[in-house]
């Protein structure tokens with residue numbers, strides 16, 4: 151027997167005295183590819199036959215133990231050896247096998263560890279079964295071994311939530327046998343192996359353990375709670391069901407049932423959507439225009455305007471360690487801004503997101519308030535969040551151009567205005583960019599990084615860097631009215647208004663969208679945002695409105711009565727004092743009846759499916775135009791914008807992924823049918839027509855962009 155054996159490449163086998171060390175090596179996260187599975191089988195066989203080796207240690211090379219199955223392989227038919235069989239082979243081994251974990255052991259990675267007879271972690275290691283986030287359940291024994299090892303309650307806590315736990319918590323739960331002080335996993339594994347060999351510790355196989363029984367009600371309660379949170383996503387509920395199976399049957403039967411459940415979810419639209427979202431998240435910042443370019447320095451920022459957005463942006467920056475200088479028009483406004491920031495920061499402390507010391511440091515050191523623009527002379531980046539008025543914004547940028555240091559990034563938080571026009575008033579348009587935050591800015595995840603014609607690449611990178619520091623999801627957008635998100639929103643809101651005027655009610659539309667998976671329907675959202683905002687915009691745009699556009703008056707009439715939504719306790723819904731959820735306002739239906747009468751519209755009763763089809767067709771069509779014009783670089787950028795900024799259910803993957811699932815041909819033919827009624831609104835996007843003609847999908851476009859790792863083979 152040679153003391154050093156190398157398998158086909160991805161798992162090495164090396165003897166250290168009488169211990170075999172198997173190192174899983176598949177950068178960057180040691181995903182369990184076919185080659186790894188084959189190698190593990192070969193290494194275990196080698197170990198069984200190796201007379202010198204008394205114990206084996208499995209470790210991961212690089213920064214983690216094993217991050218799970220290779221998600222990219224899920225698109226292809228499963229190939230033997232299947233992971234559950236590989237893990238059964240490890241567990242069946244007649245000599246001790248120890249998993250030595252550093253970094254993370256996730257999904258199939260933890261399942262490999264659960265197949266070992268012992269598990270040791272180094273400090274800082276984390277273990278978890280996050281499959282639920284991919285719309286699947288653990289498919290290699292996780293739902294059957296974990297409850298047997300750590301109990302049903304722990305399994306019900308970890309598997310449906312998918313949240314990993316740290317080494318100490320894992321030891322307390324019995325998942326790890328020890329947390330080692332050794333610096334690396336190999337050393338930790340070797341020490342543990344020595345003690346197992348020397349003490350003759352009997353092998354402990356999870357499949358043979360019996361978890362303390364629990365009342366069946368525990369599963370019923372867990373299912374109800376999980377279903378409520380999941381809002382249409384299947385996998386969390388199936389996770390509970392799979393754990394329940396462990397309490398009802400033998401290990402072998404449980405494994406067979408788990409496999410069945412896993413395979414069904416693996417072939418579902420929800421899994422495809424969530425896997426798409428996983429890779430899209432990682433593709434967002436991969437842009438050819440900034441590849442290899444470093445960000446500018448970013449330690450301190452200025453914020454102009456301390457209203458709704460400015461105070462929120464300042465809060466988010468302060469909570470993430472940046473120094474902030476906030477500028478307002480007068481001391482009174484500064485006082486209001488400071489009070490808002492204090493309330494926001496106080497809220498974060500209460501929720502345990504920030505310590506009292508951090509809170510104290512923010513107000514003692516990190517936040518400066520001023521009415522003097524000269525205080526911005528040393529900041530690295532400024533975000534302007536003053537009124538949405540191009541003249542006011544231009545004045546602000548002229549001042550910034552005078553006072554800011556060379557190389558400072560000058561950003562506007564405008565929702566709709568032309569970033570090129572704002573940049574043009576400065577002598578440094580290359581330093582100007584749009585950074586469009588969403589309200590409440592210290593909480594909402596999305597940040598649109600709006601690239602103007604002359605924005606320099608390192609300014610774009612700095613925009614993404616600010617997003618990273620503030621823990622946002624940054625999406626690159628181009629300049630147009632509303633950028634990616636608000637532009638698409640305006641279109642699907644217009645489609646909703648047409649649906650409503652033509653015969654449905656706002657409450658039906660809201661119900662359909664809630665059932666689809668949005669947290670709120672569009673009319674409930676309008677009440678929350680304030681109906682006066684849209685009213686002001688409509689008045690502003692009235693002179694330039696295209697005469698071919700259908701114009702609806704019901705929302706204006708509501709505003710004329712002083713119904714601005716939640717802030718006036720009345721809008722589409724009526725709100726009891728202090729309540730955030732309202733009941734339908736019946737007077738809205740009278741206003742709609744009036745409008746239909748005036749316009750001689752025969753109310754048509756659309757089914758829920760018809761409402762959904764129109765709403766989604768409008769969203770997808772505008773989204774396709776946004777991609778076609780290069781406002782969004784790829785369909786995936788639209789998907790993530792709608793998911794992180796507009797409540798689109800992640801488990802549907804965003805509008806483009808949804809459209810691919812429905813079929814682009816069907817969407818296009820719907821649009822053409824609707825165009826018979828309103829040819830101006832329902833102009834099909836050229837891109838949609840092209841894709842249908844060439845038999846391609848939005849996913850193909852993502853793949854063609856070369857930056858989406860999901861598409862990599």
Ligand code: CAA
Nearest residue numbers: 181217218219220221222256257258280288289290432859
């Ligand atoms: N399969 C394939 N690729 C993966 C992967 C996986 N399981 N996990 C990560 N990657 C890829 C990422 O796509 C990324 O690729 P690109 O560089 O091409 O974009 C690269 O690995 C690095 O990933 P991150 O950027 O996420 O790196 P990070 O250091 O921020 O995070 C991590 C590392 C915590 C492991 C994170 O990648 C992660 O959470 N991965 C997914 C874990 C997971 O969901 N595991 C369950 C898989 S399903 C399963 O195991 C089913 C089963 O029961 C058999």
Ligand code: NAI
Nearest residue numbers: 455456457458459460478479535536537538564565587589
């Ligand atoms: P706001 O009215 O709440 O706050 C604006 C603040 O700017 C006020 O406190 C005002 O005193 C201050 N201000 C005005 N002129 C100033 C000047 N010259 N110098 C210093 N301060 C000045 O408005 P809000 O909602 O915060 O919006 C700000 C910007 O953010 C707008 O461009 C808006 O379109 C955009 N935005 C708003 C969102 C929202 O949901 N409210 C979401 C995303 C962007």
